Amino acid sequence: MSHTFSPEVIAEIQERARLGGCEVRGLGAKRAVPSFDDLLILSAGISPAPLEGTQERCDTRTVLGTRHAEEPVVLDIPITIAGMSFGSLSAGAKEALGRAAAMTGTSTTTGDGGMAPEERDSSKTLVYQCLPSRYGFDPDDLRSADAVEIVLGQGAAPGGGSVLLGQKVTTSVAFMRDLPEGLDQRAASRHPDWTGPDGLRVKIEELREATSWRIPVYVKIGAARVASDVRHAVEAGADVIVVDGMQGGTGAAQDVFIEHTGIPTLAATRMAADTLRRLSVENEVQLVISGGVRSGADVAKALALGADAVSVGVAALIALGCNSTSDDTGADVSLGYRALGTVPGSCTACHTGGCPVGIATQDDMLADRLDPDFGAERVANYLRALAMETTMLARACGKSSVHDLDTGDLVALTVEAAAMARVPLAGTSWIPGVTD
Amino acid sequence: MTSLPRQSDQRAGRQGDPPAAEVTLDAAALSTREINRSLQALPYGRAVVTNPDGRHNLAVGLDAPVRVEIDGPAGFYAGGLGKQAHITVNGPAGCGVGENLMSGDVHVRGSAGRSAAASARGGVVVVDGGCSSRAGISLKGATLAIGGDAGALCGLLAQSGVILIGGDAGPCLGDSLYEAVLYVGGKIAGLGADAVVEEITQHDVTFVKILAEGCGFDHLSPADVTKVVSTRRLYNMQNHDHGNY
Numbered sequence: 001m002s003h004t005f006s007p008e009v010i011a012e013i014q015e016r017a018r019l020g021g022c023e024v025r026g027l028g029a030k031r032a033v034p035s036f037d038d039l040l041i042l043s044a045g046i047s048p049a050p051l052e053g054t055q056e057r058c059d060t061r062t063v064l065g066t067r068h069a070e071e072p073v074v075l076d077i078p079i080t081i082a083g084m085s086f087g088s089l090s091a092g093a094k095e096a097l098g099r100a101a102a103m104t105g106t107s108t109t110t111g112d113g114g115m116a117p118e119e120r121d122s123s124k125t126l127v128y129q130c131l132p133s134r135y136g137f138d139p140d141d142l143r144s145a146d147a148v149e150i151v152l153g154q155g156a157a158p159g160g161g162s163v164l165l166g167q168k169v170t171t172s173v174a175f176m177r178d179l180p181e182g183l184d185q186r187a188a189s190r191h192p193d194w195t196g197p198d199g200l201r202v203k204i205e206e207l208r209e210a211t212s213w214r215i216p217v218y219v220k221i222g223a224a225r226v227a228s229d230v231r232h233a234v235e236a237g238a239d240v241i242v243v244d245g246m247q248g249g250t251g252a253a254q255d256v257f258i259e260h261t262g263i264p265t266l267a268a269t270r271m272a273a274d275t276l277r278r279l280s281v282e283n284e285v286q287l288v289i290s291g292g293v294r295s296g297a298d299v300a301k302a303l304a305l306g307a308d309a310v311s312v313g314v315a316a317l318i319a320l321g322c323n324s325t326s327d328d329t330g331a332d333v334s335l336g337y338r339a340l341g342t343v344p345g346s347c348t349a350c351h352t353g354g355c356p357v358g359i360a361t362q363d364d365m366l367a368d369r370l371d372p373d374f375g376a377e378r379v380a381n382y383l384r385a386l387a388m389e390t391t392m393l394a395r396a397c398g399k400s401s402v403h404d405l406d407t408g409d410l411v412a413l414t415v416e417a418a419a420m421a422r423v424p425l426a427g428t429s430w431i432p433g434v435t436d
Numbered sequence: 437m438t439s440l441p442r443q444s445d446q447r448a449g450r451q452g453d454p455p456a457a458e459v460t461l462d463a464a465a466l467s468t469r470e471i472n473r474s475l476q477a478l479p480y481g482r483a484v485v486t487n488p489d490g491r492h493n494l495a496v497g498l499d500a501p502v503r504v505e506i507d508g509p510a511g512f513y514a515g516g517l518g519k520q521a522h523i524t525v526n527g528p529a530g531c532g533v534g535e536n537l538m539s540g541d542v543h544v545r546g547s548a549g550r551s552a553a554a555s556a557r558g559g560v561v562v563v564d565g566g567c568s569s570r571a572g573i574s575l576k577g578a579t580l581a582i583g584g585d586a587g588a589l590c591g592l593l594a595q596s597g598v599i600l601i602g603g604d605a606g607p608c609l610g611d612s613l614y615e616a617v618l619y620v621g622g623k624i625a626g627l628g629a630d631a632v633v634e635e636i637t638q639h640d641v642t643f644v645k646i647l648a649e650g651c652g653f654d655h656l657s658p659a660d661v662t663k664v665v666s667t668r669r670l671y672n673m674q675n676h677d678h679g680n681y
């Protein structure tokens with residue numbers, strides 16, 4: 001078998017030859033890239049000593065937006081729910097995510113399609129996205145939000161606009177986006193009203209003026225040119241920078257973007273944190289990272305590398321029921337996956353709208369398969385478990401706050417990860433590119 | 437169809453409101469924040485912002501039937517994110533004038549920079565002079581009336597609403613247009629991908645006549661406008677060629 005022309009590559013070429021177009025799909029990069037799995041945590045020994053018992057508490061409180069906002073976002077845990085649009089997700093899924101975030105004292109985020117009423121009602125702390133498409137952007141929703149996030153790009157497709165295929169542009173989605181029903185929506189990849197760093201600065205000021213400087217302004221970038229994008233965002237006045245690594249999920253994007261653009265979350269996290277330090281704003285501008293975060297270990301490592309919080313997208317959907325064999329009525333939905341040409345555990349078919357578990361769909365019959373109450377409970381359990389794992393690791397490092405984790409608590413398993421995270425290779429004091 | 441601009445004598449305050457005193461805000465002495473805070477606090481009545489000197493973000497986020505006059509050149513986003521208010525700029529306006537307008541109107545008594553009325557969802561933006569590139573980009577239901585010429589890519593990705601261009605239109609007019617309708621009084625340098633000229637009907641002529649009159653554009657002949665709409669060929673992904681997608 002040829003490595004260059006493997007059976008998968010042959011199938012992909014045949015598919016392109018058939019369609020004359022490129023593959024669109026959901027979720028994140030499938031290829032293996034250096035990740036948080038390539039780091040290990042150096043827990044405490046004689047000195048420092050680990051925390052003990054229940055008396056020595058480990059704090060998870062997280063404050064975002066302390067730079068300019070009168071009312072920063074205060075969260076109980078450093079794990080937030082990433083922006084996923086109503087349109088790519090069903091109203092029930094958005095409601096469940098909002099409720100789970102409220103149950104665990106964290107925030108959720110709107111997406112490329114405006115703020116669904118279910119979402120505002122169910123979310124205690126809601127971040128409102130301002131995207132290039134501006135679908136459904138409404139100053140009243142902006143004023144009702146707890147923070148606003150200007151999205152410059154997503155890790156899955158930095159430089160590309162979002163896609164929503166016609167099957168999902170149903171009456172209510174089309175109404176919210178002001179589009180004709182059933183068209184394959186292609187969104188702009190650039191904001192309509194500003195370009196360049198100076199334009200961003202004025203845009204940020206406009207959003208602040210419209211909200212009386214009350215709520216924080218986040219800027220989200222797809223991790224590609226991280227150092228310069230972070231610098232520009234800081235200089236433009238952002239309160240919080242959200243960096244979404246290349247493993248980050250999507251509701252629908254071209255596979256060529258998902259697999260071939262951007263840099264891994266691991267590298268992006270360190271680069272972004274270093275840039276904030278270089279600009280001497282690490283205590284002023286908060287860093288949120290996302291892209292492939294799955295476990296408390298990932299959270300602890302991201303925080304140790306300099307993030308203030310993480311966002312989860314795909315993992316929250318999996319907790320909600322994505323890729324599960326049964327739905328909330330208890331029915332086996334394996335046939336639904338087969339209809340999409342896949343099986344539970346391998347599905348990335350969010351773009352089709354035929355989600356067998358009622359999450360990434362606008363079909364009422366499919367959406368009924370998700371019970372928002374049960375879904376919210378599962379996502380809340382998952383978020384609690386992540387927070388618990390994070391504190392377990394921080395406590396083992398002798399830290400009384402998860403935010404006290406630092407790069408001294410990390411070593412790398414591979415030379416690549418050591419170079420990207422700028423931490424020593426395990427068992428050595430060697431940091432490639434930093435020490436000899 | 438979108439609303440037409442109201443006559444100026446209907447614009448001040450709500451019917452039956454007691455006449456509010458006119459507030460004067462001197463931009464030379466006040467910060468943008470102070471100016472907007474004062475404007476946002478007005479429930480009705482009139483305000484004049486003097487010495488704007490190209491200041492960005494003036495009269496942003498208003499949500500009351502107030503009349504605001506910016507007495508001189510305004511910077512970016514004049515009247516942006518607004519509802520109900522009636523804003524006049526006595527001079528040119530910068531980029532993104534009337535950006536994301538929801539209702540009310542913004543009248544520029546001069547020319548406007550890039551992206552006028554970007555993504556505006558309701559209300560009317562009137563520019564007496566010309567507009568730079570991308571006027572009416574991503575328009576979502578508002579009306580944009582340009583007395584003079586429009587630069588390149590006017591109506592780019594415009595989803596719904598109306599753009600009237602009294603003068604000439606630049607290259608790539610209506611590129612990637614959705615359901616918005618464009619009327620051009622002068623010449624068109626070139627159409628963008630998916631834009632096409634459509635025959636005008638009596639309904640179009642009447643509509644343009646009322647709109648032009650409401651805006652005070654007496655230099656254009658409604659019966660002679662060119663109407664541009666979408667071919668809707670890019671509505672399905674299999675129709676996209678690699679250059680357009």
Ligand SMILES: Cc1cc2nc3c(=O)[nH]c(=O)nc-3n(C[C@H](O)[C@H](O)[C@H](O)COP(=O)(O)O)c2cc1C
Pocket residue numbers: 026027028082083084085088089110111112113129151153154155220244247248249250251252290291292293311312313314315350360
């Ligand atoms: C179904 C789905 C829809 C998404 N929609 C949006 C969106 O509307 N706006 C946005 O900025 N990011 C969107 N994203 C990206 C997420 O906000 C986030 O950056 C990403 O999911 C993080 O990576 P993870 O999924 O590996 O946790 C979406 C992701 C998914 C999975």
Ligand code: SF4
Pocket residue numbers: 026027317321322323324347348349350351354355356357358359360
């Ligand atoms: S199960 Fe649903 S949400 Fe999960 S990947 Fe498949 S279509 Fe997307």
